[in-house]
């Protein structure tokens with residue numbers, strides 16, 4: 001299984017730190033955040049991890065030269081940055097002919113309290129290898145910051161549900177629920193055929209959410225409310241929470 005970590009973002013919410021140190025290189029205990037995310041992918045079964053990064057972030061490569069991971073690492077440079085969907089698309093050549101679902105771990109999302117990716121793999125296996133999106137409940141007033149999921153009626157068993165629709169950063173009025181995409185995806189490679197002609201969406205960016213939404217017409221997708229806790233290290237408060245939860249063992 002191959003995993004993909006988009007890690008090319010500017011880190012504007014954590015400036016000016018991120019003009020000096022990429023957010024993925026912030027220390028969480030003895031190791032940088034990106035190393036913990038690579039570990040999560042490998043523990044979940046990835047034998048190749050593709051990291052989308054930018055030539056402005058040489059520190060990421062330097063770390064893994066010092067501490068080589070137990071899987072093949074492949075680097076893809078993203079020069080222009082037009083959103084998460086655009087970042088993922090940079091690795092199309094590597095992934096589009098894969099048979100298995102592709103594990104995508106956002107480079108600024110750490111998860112404490114269990115390996116969310118491994119749990120999602122299990123849910124996928126139990127459902128004929130279908131796509132699974134890791135998600136979490138968020139306060140209603142925050143739905144406009146996330147991809148928000150609509151569950152198929154009657155499908156929710158407390159953790160897993162069938163995805164009926166998904167919308168990126170909806171207004172409070174438009175949001176179909178308060179269940180948000182939470183930094184982890186296990187996606188059928190067909191998603192690349194949708195990303196290739198995906199038009200810009202909210203914020204003028206090419207949204208992964210919009211490509212998933214179109215893929216729903218063809219492929220079954222499940223949502224999975226994983227038991228762990230997501231920490232957004234792209235801002236000081238989230239980073240602090242990640243340190244509290246994971247700093248000791250990082």
Ligand code: G1P
Pocket residue numbers: 084106109145146147148168169180181182183184208209
């Ligand atoms: C991205 C996704 C969004 C998701 C969020 C957290 O948004 O586009 O759907 O809910 O990550 O995983 P961003 O935080 O990059 O704005």
